[in-house]
Amino acid sequence: MKIILLISLTLTIGFVGRAQKKGKQAEEKSFSASTISGLKFRSLGPALTSGRIADIAVHPENHNIWYVAAASGGVWKTSNHGTTFNPIFDSYGSYSIACVELAPSNPNTVWVGTGENNNQRSVAYGDGVYKSLDGGASFKNMGLKSSEHIGNIIVHPTNENIVWVAAYGPVWSEGGERGVYMTADGGTTWIRTLEISKHTGIAEIAIDPDDPKILYASAHQRRRREWTYIGGGPESGLYKSNDGGKTWREINNGLPKGQMGRIGIAVSPANTNYVYAIVEAREGKEGFFRSTNKGESWSKMSSYKTSGNYYQEIICDRSDVNKVFSMNTYLHHTIDGGKNFKRTGEKTKHVDNHCIWIDPKDKDHWIVGCDGGIYETFNHAKQWKFYNNLPVTQFYKVATDNELPFYNIYGGTQDNWSMGGPSATNNNNGILNSDWFITRGGDGFESAIDPVDPNTVYAQSQYGGLIRFNKKTGERISIKPLPEKGENGYRWNWDAPLLISPHDHNTLYFCANKVFKSTNQGDDWNAVSDDLSQQIDRNKLPVMGQVWGIDAVMKNMSTTIYGNIVAFDESPKRKGLLYAGTDDGLVQVSSDGGENWTKRSSFPGVPSNTRVNMIIADLHDENTVYAAFNNHRSGDFMPYLMMSTDQGESWTSIAGNLPDRGSVFAIRQDHIDPNLLFVGTEFGCFFSNDGGENWTKITGLPTIAIYDIDIQKRENDIVVASFGRGFYVLDDYTPLRSLTKEIMDKEAHIFPIKDAKYYIEASPLGSGGNAYQGNALWRAENPEYGATFSIYIKKLPQSLKSERKDADKKKEKSKEITEYPSFDQLRSENNEDKPKLIWIIRNALGKEIKRISTAPQKGINRISWNFRTTAKGPVEKNNYGGAKSWGLIITPGTYTVEVYSIKDGIVAKIIDATSFNVVDLYGKPRSNQLDEELMKFRTEISETYRLLSGSEQLMTESKEKLELLENAVRNYPGADLSILVSIERLKTEFSNLDIALNGDKLRSKYQFETTPSIYDRFSSIYYQLYNNTRGVTKTQRKNKVSVEEEYTAFRSQLNAIVVELKTIETQLESIGIPYLKGNDENWKED
Secondary structure, eight states, X not given: OEEEEOOOOOOOOOHHHHHHHHHHHHHHOOOOGGGXXXXXXXXXXXXXSOOOEEEEEEOSSOTTOEEEEETTTXXXXXXXXXXXXXXXXXXXXXXXXXXXXXXXXXXXXXXEEESXXXXXXXXXXXXXXXXXXXXXSOOEEEEOGGGOOEEEEEEOSSOTTOXXXXXXXXXXXXXXXXEEEEESSTTSSOEEEEOOBTTEEXXXXXXXXXXXXXXXXXXXXXXXXXXXXXXXXXXXXXXXXXSTTSSOEEOOTTSOSSOXXXXXXXXXXXXXXXXXXXXXXXXXXXXXXEESSTTSXXXXXXXXXXXXXXXXXXXXXXXXXXXXXXXXXXXXXXXXXXXXXXXXXXXXSOOOEEEEEXXXXXXXXXXXXXXXXXXXXXXXXXXXXXXXXXXXXXXXEEEEOOOSSSOEEEEEESXXXXXXXESOOSBTXXXXXXXXXXXXXXXXXXXXXXSSOTTEEEXXXXXXXXXXXXXXXOOEEEOOOOOOTTOOOOOOOSSOOEEEOTTOTTOEEEESSSEEEESSTTSSOEEOSSOOSOOOOGGGSOBTTBOOOTTSTTTTTTSOOSSOEEEEEEOSSSTTOEEEEETTSOEEEESSTTSEEEEEOOOTTOOXXXXXXXXXXXXXXXXXXXXXXXXXXXXXXXXXXXXXXXXXXXXXXXXXXXXXSOOEEEEEEOSSOTTOEEEEETTEEEEESSTTSSOEEOOXXXXXXXXEEEXXXXXXXXXXXXXXXXXXXXXXXXXXXXXXXXXXXSSEEEOOOOOEEEOOOBOTTSSSTTTTSOTTOOEEOOSOSSEEEEEXXXXXXXXXXXXXXXXXXXXXXXXXXXXXXXXXXXXXXXXXXXXXXXXXXXXXXXXXXXXXXXXXXXXXXXXXXXXXXXXXXXXXTTOSSOSOOSSOBOOSEEEEEEEEEEETTEXXXXXXXXXXXXXXXXXXXXXXXXXXXXXXXXXHHHHHHHHHHHHHHHHHHHHHHHHHHHHHHHHSXXXXXTHHHHHHHHHHHHHHHHHHHHOOHHHHHTTXXXXXXXXXXXXXXXXXXXXXXSOOOHHHHHHHHHHHHHHHHHHHHHHHHHHHHHHHHHHHHTTTOOOOTTOGGGOOOO
């Protein structure tokens, strides 16, 4: 196999040029993120497996209030013992969370340390420490932004203004804020009181429960890179302060000499002379240590340790000095001071533990945070309760299938398997955890689904653990390529690239350090490349200024063997045009199906050896290819996004105005508009409709990393995989294709309307929403049910008040006289109407069937109509104009929508009638005759409802008037008391009418059978029609006849009563009775 080396001549683009380009682009952009804010991502979760929990803080006085730090999912709060959790950190600068701490003297003061305090390969960085003074309702960044990772935070037990922070420092690079930082003014100013070096930070601080002047600090020297992890060094060790953290000294007497790794420390509340340390070290010196003299000397109790990459955290029992818990893959504890450790017990519980809260009033009651979420035990780990309502799953990849009527979404997760689930369901409970299913165990990664047969699913675990899964039968077959006899082993990435060929659904590509191809769904494989990496010996690369030997602490542990393929694609325009990207910075191209490969190693503005995180071939042009380079594992968080128009021979940056702080993980291209691109970054999802010149953030996501993007072409949906908040879907993104200057200059514009899926929502839980399952039931919302309309509005009319304020501000700025407004002006401001939009929907005959009233917003406005006509009940305040109503449903067909704006009585048509189709979800054939009969019957029933409900309201108001008349006759001087005889008779007639209309409540009260009332019969028809799409029954027609006949008699009697009431009222008016409700303009003042 021939390898051709071609290093393209490139022109490096510097930061100055990039900044100048940004400024030019900012001026040219015709829209912003707020323009498209009407398009919103929909959270799918799931919460089936939850995700990694870094820390838990429980309110000391109310154990039902918890604060939960998700390692890469923000901060969550529950005030009801986990019945519900609410995110409270979504709009701040970090999603990666290390710790959450409550001030002991004031639990409403909440501190959050950002930047997960583990050192694993997928760890994200933070931006310092935050503080809340209102129980998490709001936060303020208090500094230490360049620390990137916080070990933990300690708040003084009696003075909340004194705080100590373990600044761990960057894991991917040197420098930053590292050491012990202390504040005495609540975080306004910080002093670094312990500094080790640019390579070493503080992993943890512990405080003496009896004496807050005594503090312990664990220094940890570590560095992670793309190719390695060094988990220790000579600068790791323990320190102690006796003056409240102002000064520090080493206390390593008895600890391993030489190089140590991460050290976890804990002070026993039962006897504060006892301090425990769990120590990583080289040459077998690691273990569990104890001091009985406040850290002045240490004794090794056993060789027990955990991994400083993930754990090394210990927690002492509150009352037993010899009992210590250890966070580990499996939860452990010792009851003899560390001489022996045993597994605590995790039957039915996820492993990989990171934090534990022990109830101070019940030592057997714990809350534990692990990679699988939150678990609670009340009996010392004999049984566990899982909180399956916390959607913080970390997805690496996402893929969609073509299943009907709703497509499925698949992905692989950090330590929570590969899984799949529906993008929507046909029920009004939404998408439940039970709708999801596991396709592959272990850590999950890229999935692929046969585009022809959605039952054939490919899923994988770490390091190439590929299986073929049959969704219908549940069968799994391992299809991982293995080396031939005598062949060297393959180097698989943690997340190996997988692709179904766009030219043949039976052909697969799968990548290690070589590209493998199968033409029979993975039954057998052939290598179509040699090793495509640079084959760099990672053990010769310097880290922290030196090349480390084999005995270095944690050398290369939990790190993919360097030199493998991490990105792969085949051009959909040309079979056999293959692109591969490696973790060591190469793009390899083959134009002949893998026979020959051409290597590119230099890209303008991209540091050498930068990981090629994703590479995609253009969907429209065989010569164009895109690549996302990600260098965050070198501490470089710049976005590197490149495009080639000559099959990779030369490259140009299309990073445009993407934020400088925010690595790019993924890129996708629209299948209709070649210039419409989407990228997933460290802090959200962006789109460009000009081929990468300008980028706009798509709002509606929390602060979160988007690791992958898929486009479901049939539905035109964007599906993103977030690393810490599950899946999100942007339903029908097609308006983004139309954001041209021509449209942006229009006053209003309607975007193409997607065919609306017509079906009746099921209620598998008995009713909608959470039904009767309680608030703990986690569910994701379906897409809005019905037909969805999206329009663009260029601007909104400015209110009189805002006009005046703007004018006043200008005068104040120029120091002109600002006149006080007149009362006429103020009255006009008070009386001014807010603008409204009226959406009018008509059927194919042009008959208006529904109006919807909404408040307009500048930019894209999106609403959905649920196929219901307007219910014809009595007009009441605010019971008309909503998108949802209790009217009867329409039938499939063609409809139109038009839009009017209303402001201060001025009506303007802004959107002309635009047609759209309502289509049966299941594609069932329909009879036009039956549909016409059904619609005719529905129209008649709606009219009957108008008559019935109106007559009922008239009867109610007439009864109220009768009561008023009776009161007037009894109490007003001069009234003829004989009128009371007629009033009593009318009461009886009203009672009889009420029985005829609403039923005999007295017979029902005493458990006797009753004759169906008018409303009984009518309600039966209406209820049956409300969710009926398949015709009219004979029973319904028969009941309709009975209703009409009985109503005619009822209304005749009611009319007679109304006339008699008017006669009585006229008689009383002759003697000048006061105003009666309902007299209106007929009331005679004299």
